[in-house]
């Protein structure tokens with residue numbers, strides 16, 4: 001049985017960087033804490049916990065003997081200041097793509113302009129960005145929600161890094177109708193999610209079974225599953241190699257593997273090894289033709 005990996009899979013740039021920053025902080029010694037779980041993958045969180053990295057839920061829990069790590073989604077400037085006042089050290093692992101959105105919003109607000117951010121207002125990334133333009137930013141999900149906004153002054157339009165391009169373009173167009181001047185439209189969508197979906201789609205038509213490794217509650221892993229299911233009926237979302245049922249790949253010659261943006265490489269390697277072992281066992285069990 002051939003095990004084929006998609007061209008793009010697993011940790012995105014921002015998540016890989018955040019995990020590395022935690023590792024570096026651990027290497028320096030002392031107590032390391034993250035504000036909220038570092039990533040949406042319980043196996044990787046478990047691995048970090050085994051090295052002593054725990055999570056705090058609010059800046060008030062930080063103390064002078066801790067190194068505090070800010071997650072890739074970023075936080076408001078207020079939260080960052082509070083962490084800096086309480087913790088021994090703050091490591092800012094905000095993804096540079098998110099920092100760009102924060103800085104654009106901050107600059108436009110300083111110029112007295114409205115800021116329209118297309119995204120989910122409840123998502124931590126959006127809460128952080130809004131904090132950079134607290135009196136000027138409107139976080140809206142789509143064009144329909146733009147229609148409910150008041151008239152907008154010289155607006156900047158940016159996006160949550162993980163939304164669909166069509167949603168952003170439609171909403172940006174709706175902003176134009178509300179603005180008193182030509183809006184500044186900056187597409188700040190990160191390509192990591194789309195790249196993983198495109199690579200999974202390209203492979204799904206060539207395999208008879210597909211394993212997507214990722215958290216059951218990770219939205220980008222669930223989306224990867226639905227992309228694979230469009231072309232490969234035997235597509236499975238798994239969190240660990242133990243969830244692979246050999247019966248599901250009985251008779252399968254080519255199996256595909258991909259992973260969500262929060263899935264660590266060590267876990268992907270374990271899944272690939274288990275699939276190869278299942279293939280080897282099957283070969284040994286096959287009767288020898290005479």
Ligand code: SF4
Nearest residue numbers: 012014095097161190
């Ligand atoms: S998905 Fe993109 S923006 Fe988000 S952490 Fe990964 S690289 Fe950064």
